[in-house]
Amino acid sequence: MKPLTYYSIGENAGKLWCVLERNTELTVSQMKDLSELDSADLYAAIGWLAREGKIFCREQNGDLYFSNRYIQGSFVFG
Numbered sequence: 001m002k003p004l005t006y007y008s009i010g011e012n013a014g015k016l017w018c019v020l021e022r023n024t025e026l027t028v029s030q031m032k033d034l035s036e037l038d039s040a041d042l043y044a045a046i047g048w049l050a051r052e053g054k055i056f057c058r059e060q061n062g063d064l065y066f067s068n069r070y071i072q073g074s075f076v077f078g
Contacts (some may be wrong), residue, residue, distance in 0.1 A: 001044070012041045013048035019067060025067035050077035 012035075018029055019034045020026065026034065046066070049055035056067045056074035067074065 008041070009048050011043045012037055012045040016042065016045040017049065017054070020066065020068040025058075025065040025071060027063055028067060031066060053077070 015037065016031065016035050023030075023034070028042070031037075033058065035042065035045075037045060039041060042061075046055060049068070053076050054068060056070055056076050058065050058067075058071060058072075058074040065071075
C-alpha cells in the first residue's frame with residue numbers, strides 16, 4: 001500500500017469530484033469502481049471534499065449515497 005500524502009489526497013479528491021460530476025449520486029462501491037481508487041484513497045478523498053463542504057450524503061434503505069450536489073434528504077459534512 002502506498003503512503004498517502006497531502007498532494008495525493010488532493011489529487012484523488014479532484015479525481016473523485018470529476019466522477020461525481022458525471023453522475024447524479026453514487027454508492028461507495030460505485031465510486032471505487034469509477035474512480036479506480038482503493039479504499040484508503042477513496043475515504044481520504046471523501047474526507048477532503050467533506051472538509052470543504054463539497055460532498056453530500058444521504059441514506060436510503062441502509063445504503064449511503066454520495067453526490068457533489070444537494071439532493072433532497074442529503075446532508076453536508078462541513
